[in-house]
Amino acid sequence: QVQLQESGPGLVKPSETLSLTCSVSGGSISGYYWHWIRQPPGQGLEWIGHIYYSGTTNYNPSLGGRVTISVDTSKNQFSLKLRSATAADTAVYYCARDRGYPDYAMDVWGQGTTVTVSS
Amino acid sequence: AVQMTQSPSSLSASVGDRVTITCRASQDIRNALGWYQQKPGKAPKVLIYAASRLESGVPSRFSGGGSGRDFTLTISRLQPDDFATYYCLQDYNFPRTFGQGTKVEVK
Numbered sequence: 001q002v003q004l005q006e007s008g009p010g011l012v013k014p015s016e017t018l019s020l021t022c023s024v025s026g027g028s029i030s031g032y033y034w035h036w037i038r039q040p041p042g043q044g045l046e047w048i049g050h051i052y053y054s055g056t057t058n059y060n061p062s063l064g065g066r067v068t069i070s071v072d073t074s075k076n077q078f079s080l081k082l083r084s085a086t087a088a089d090t091a092v093y094y095c096a097r098d099r100g101y102p103d104y105a106m107d108v109w110g111q112g113t114t115v116t117v118s119s
Numbered sequence: 120a121v122q123m124t125q126s127p128s129s130l131s132a133s134v135g136d137r138v139t140i141t142c143r144a145s146q147d148i149r150n151a152l153g154w155y156q157q158k159p160g161k162a163p164k165v166l167i168y169a170a171s172r173l174e175s176g177v178p179s180r181f182s183g184g185g186s187g188r189d190f191t192l193t194i195s196r197l198q199p200d201d202f203a204t205y206y207c208l209q210d211y212n213f214p215r216t217f218g219q220g221t222k223v224e225v226k
Contacts, residue, residue: 035215044206044217044218044219044220045155045157045163045206045208045217045220046217047208047214047215047216047217049214050215058213058214059214060214060215061120061214062120062214094162094163096162098210102169103168103169103172104151104153104168104169104210105153105165105168105169105174105210106153106155106163106165106208107165107174109162109163109164110162111161111162112162
């Protein structure tokens with residue numbers, strides 16, 4: 001069964017770049033959409049962006065153009081970069097798989113990784 | 120962006136109760152809506168997709184309805200494992216947007 005695992009620094013300094021990787025095991029990254037979602041402490045879920053395995057991306061404009069998501073099919077993983085991090089970016093970050101058309105659903109999720117932005 | 124307004128933000132219920140949560144979209148999203156359950160410290164889990172289709176492995180006491188702008192998630196007979204927070208998510212267009220969440224608590 002497919003499993004996702006987020007990895008990356010748990011602490012990022014303000015103004016630096018938050019970088020996370022999601023490793024996909026038990027299945028191929030090909031044929032699916034792959035999302036990043038975050039959840040600030042005590043708050044709801046916020047969609048960050050997604051990438052199709054071919055490399056097509058969509059991002060949440062609320063993040064002001066600070067986001068880049070990339071995919072490495074040879075390593076079966078995809079990555080998130082969030083530039084100019086601030087304390088408001090402190091959150092649990094999740095990666096998730098989406099089946100895509102016609103049965104859109106985020107059906108597999110990573111366990112989440114906590115990232116704190118602080119000096 | 121499509122705004123998703125979810126209500127109530129919280130509710131108190133007892134085991135065996137029928138519970139209904141609603142989600143209203145700011146525009147017509149056809150049937151492009153999913154419902155997710157999240158427990159503390161855990162990742163969300165999909166319950167319903169395409170507004171009314173039950174995800175494989177999800178108990179049949181969960182059901183979804185609606186289309187266009189108004190949607191519902193119903194738990195027919197609340198079980199102890201169902202106390203959690205529920206979110207709707209529109210996947211009609213980008214950016215994807217979640218509702219604010221509904222916390223189902225023990226009465």
